[in-house]
Each structure stands twice: as C-alpha cells, then as structure tokens.
Amino acid sequence: MTNHTGTNDAFTTRFDGPAPEVAVSTDLVKRGLLVAPVLIAVCAVVWGVDGAWSSAYGIVLVLVNFALAAALIAVAARISVGLMMGAALFGYLIRLGLIFIAVWLVKDAGWISLPALGSTIIVTHLGLLFWEMKYVALSLAHPGLKPSASNLDNSI
Numbered sequence: 728m729t730n731h732t733g734t735n736d737a738f739t740t741r742f743d744g745p746a747p748e749v750a751v752s753t754d755l756v757k758r759g760l761l762v763a764p765v766l767i768a769v770c771a772v773v774w775g776v777d778g779a780w781s782s783a784y785g786i787v788l789v790l791v792n793f794a795l796a797a798a799l800i801a802v803a804a805r806i807s808v809g810l811m812m813g814a815a816l817f818g819y820l821i822r823l824g825l826i827f828i829a830v831w832l833v834k835d836a837g838w839i840s841l842p843a844l845g846s847t848i849i850v851t852h853l854g855l856l857f858w859e860m861k862y863v864a865l866s867l868a869h870p871g872l873k874p875s876a877s878n879l880d881n882s883i
Contacts, residue, residue, distance in 0.1 A: 746804065751863060752797030755855050759790045766851065770843040778843035785847030788829055789855070792822050 763786045770782035796818060803814035826848070833839050 746801035781843035
C-alpha cells in the first residue's frame, strides 16, 4: 500500500500490489464455464428448449457479474482504499440493479423460462461461491487463490 502524502488515511492510501480479486474471479468464470453445459442440459430436460436458452442467459449474467465485481474493486483499489470500499458497497447495488434490468428486459420474450432463469442465477451464484471456497487462501501471506504445491516449493 502506498500513500502520496505520508499520512495514513483511507482517502489517499491505495493498493499497488497484485489484485487477488481478479484471480479469484477468473477462476470462478473458468469453473462456471465448466459446469455450464451440465446446467443448460438440466434446464433443457426440465423446461425444454426455452429452459436451455434461459439457463445459458442466466449463466452469462452470473459470470459477467463476478468479472465486473472484481474489475470494480481492482480498479478502485489502485486509486484509494476509500474508493475501493465504496466500489464494494455501491458496486454490489449497481450489479444487483443490472441483473434486475437484464431479467426485466427479457421477462416477456418468447424464448425465456423465468423458473429456469431464476433457478440458474441462484444456483450458479451460490454453487460457484461455495465451490471456490475450497481454492481461496485464507492467509494474508497468499491472498486470493491458494498457491499450488510447486509454487510453494519454488518460493522456499
């Protein structure tokens, strides 16, 4: 973290190091793309072709949401910690609004199945977050994703 004025306050302190949130988000998106065919197939079986299209749309919304969250925080952290906190709070509200608008815009479309879309959005958000918990390091020494065993051996 650096500070331009020599004082320690949240408005002028910023993070200059790597952005672990981007690594975590990229990992979430990769996992989401791995499970997407399964989710789409399940929705196709339950709700038909409209369910498959709705599921695909929902998966795109979720993956874009995760990527946008990481981008907002990473960019804001390079400016100031205060802005990063604001981006985390208000970014969540903005992203929630964007998901609402994305669903509202297609709610009457002929190809949409609202139960499939809603189920996909909920299951994909929660499922990917719980899955990712296994891979996130809970250590300030290695923020973000847990380092692989080969990376730990090279750093010693």
